[in-house]
Amino acid sequence: MFRRTEMKSALIFLSVFSFLAAVLITSSVLAQEEGTFTVSPGDFTARKVPPTGYAYTIPQDLVVWNRDNVERLASITVEVPPENMVSPGYEPIPNENWVHPFFVTPDNLFVSSILIPENSFVLAIISLDMPRWENLTGQKWEVWIPVERQPQPGEIGVLRPTVRMKIETAEELPAEGTESTKYLVIAVGVVSVTVALGLLVWSRRR
Numbered sequence: 001m002f003r004r005t006e007m008k009s010a011l012i013f014l015s016v017f018s019f020l021a022a023v024l025i026t027s028s029v030l031a032q033e034e035g036t037f038t039v040s041p042g043d044f045t046a047r048k049v050p051p052t053g054y055a056y057t058i059p060q061d062l063v064v065w066n067r068d069n070v071e072r073l074a075s076i077t078v079e080v081p082p083e084n085m086v087s088p089g090y091e092p093i094p095n096e097n098w099v100h101p102f103f104v105t106p107d108n109l110f111v112s113s114i115l116i117p118e119n120s121f122v123l124a125i126i127s128l129d130m131p132r133w134e135n136l137t138g139q140k141w142e143v144w145i146p147v148e149r150q151p152q153p154g155e156i157g158v159l160r161p162t163v164r165m166k167i168e169t170a171e172e173l174p175a176e177g178t179e180s181t182k183y184l185v186i187a188v189g190v191v192s193v194t195v196a197l198g199l200l201v202w203s204r205r206r
Helices: 001-036 179-205
Strands: 037-038 043-049 062-066 074-076 100-106 113-116 119-128 141-148 162-169
Touching: 001 037, 043 119, 062 074, 062 141, 074 100, 113 119, 141 179
Parallel strands: 043 162
Antiparallel strands: 037 062, 062 119, 074 113, 074 141, 100 119, 141 162
């Protein structure tokens, strides 16, 4: 009887030990993997954002790094955070369709999914397209922007670093813009991304 009890205890101990070891090993692997796929900045605030009624490019690019030795497929989306998880003083954005994040290809095309070469990076831009409504001025919202790395065959788990973007809208509606002004806003965003990409490449080559 004593031997059976002793054997049962040993089996329970081995089961628990194996489980904990598996958890620790998996956590260690995922932690190492997270270092190979990063997004920066992970948290930022866009201030004095005007509810223009047309697309407005946020002057803050996201840098998505793939430090793996193989190319990776990444996708970028938008989420409304739970009310109990937003930053103090902010509310979840009322409509996630106002936020449009895109990767920028070498040909300056805007896409929601992209193949990132090994040991390389891509830039993502964020545009807001809010209605021109008076009640949208002076607001403070938070929106989450997940960037998901698709797993390869045989991999366990999905890496999904998420950017916390806080939005503070302007206190007043902007003056009515002409069509040329609208296109200028979009063009400035494209030029900013191109310049930022060039600077990053130059800094890596130094």
